[in-house]
Amino acid sequence: MATVINLEEIKSILKNIDIIAAMEEGFIQYSNGNTVVPPVGELLFEKPKGDAHIKYGYIKNDDYYVIKVASGFYDNVKLGIASSQGLMLLFDQKTGVPKAILLDEGHLTDIRTAAAGALAARYFAPKKIKAIGIIGTGIQAKLQLQYLQKHTPCSSIWIWGRNKENVKKFVQELGTDFNIQIAESPSEIAKNCNLIVTTTPSEIALLKAEDIQVGTHITAVGSDTEHKQELESELLKKADIVIADSIPQSKSRGEIYKAVSDGKISENTVIELGTAVQDLKLQRTSEDQITIVDLTGVAVQDIMITKAVYNGYLKNK
Known part of the structure; x- marks a missing residue:
């Protein structure tokens, strides 16, 4: 049994x-x-x-x-x-x-997703993190922040969510371990943070290419169906490195799927996470690079x- x-x-x-x-x-x-x-x-x-x-x-x-x-x-x-x-x-x-x-x-599922986010930041986040931006206020937002502390610790945190009451509750749950600022918009997150994690089920792009600073790393977690999108396709075009957890899955779902469908990037420019972690040349090599890891979740x-x-x-x- x-x-x-x-x-x-x-x-x-x-x-x-x-x-x-x-x-x-x-x-x-x-x-x-x-x-x-x-x-x-x-x-x-x-x-x-x-x-x-x-x-x-x-x-x-x-x-x-x-x-x-x-x-x-x-x-x-x-x-x-x-x-x-x-x-x-x-x-x-x-x-x-x-x-x-x-x-x-x-x-x-929540834990393995948060651990994958921490793994992505370990290899692609800048060495000097001035602030971590979290877009979303659910359980995944909290877990991503907690797991990031294992390899890329930073106590300066910016939070944005659509529902202000949920944002307040989220901040209270985080307690006093972090220095937390509440952003009025995703663009404010982008202007103040060089490590950003998106964790929403949004079907409309929240982060715009024009808002992203040089040297920013973004881990996109929320877009796991063909309809969801948190990053403007132009943002993936702007990035120096675009990573998929699964190249086959990125052909039908996630930020990469949207950007390819919109004609902003080519599938040939995308690197798979398991390949990149084995090759230093495929990882972040400069503090000025913009890097994006698209996590659609793999079996x-x-x-x-x-x-x-x-x-x-x-x-x-």
Whole structure:
């Protein structure tokens, strides 16, 4: 019978796992062609607004394969429910026998996404970070900020969100560990920060090319369907380095998809994250470069974090 691991136990196990290192290994395996990751399954909802993603795959010659279902329903906050929901299913790769059901309620998706953001900043953010800008006020915004502190620490923070009440609540949740400024617009974030993370489900570009300073790094997290967009396509044209977590996925979703569709960049100029982390020449080489990492979310991340939690569970038995 498959082991059922609930959210509280998952959170306890995560304390002893280096998730950023796991993400790096996963992206390398992916870009080196050592994984089988089919196209994303997707359900889009209108009433209420939401989406569900089915991501699945395996690392070749590994012990397991993983199927993940994760959703985002953005009106859940009105019901007192987290917008992220979901679960992970772990199977024996040799027999197909179910080994574990991780009832993570979307938490593992949130954590692996934040860890990927920290990994992106580790290789592409400028060495001297004057301020971190966070666009969005949800759980992912908070986790991105927390995980950034592991490799690119900075206590000067600028926050922008559409809903002022949500912004105030978000600032209160962050406590006194940061020096926080509330921006009136995304452009104000751009004018004051050289490390920016976008975490919204916006379908209209929030950051404009004309607002971005020389030397800025942007990690775009929110645009994970063909309809979402947080960065103006002209901004990707302006960037010196454009990174995709998955080049195949960037052909149908995310900021790169929009910029290519708009004729602003060519697919040939995009570098895959797992390739870039292995080659210094493909990483930031100057403090003046503008860099963008487009994170659409790849199944290999789910594979890595699910395996890590399950192995941690076995150690604790």
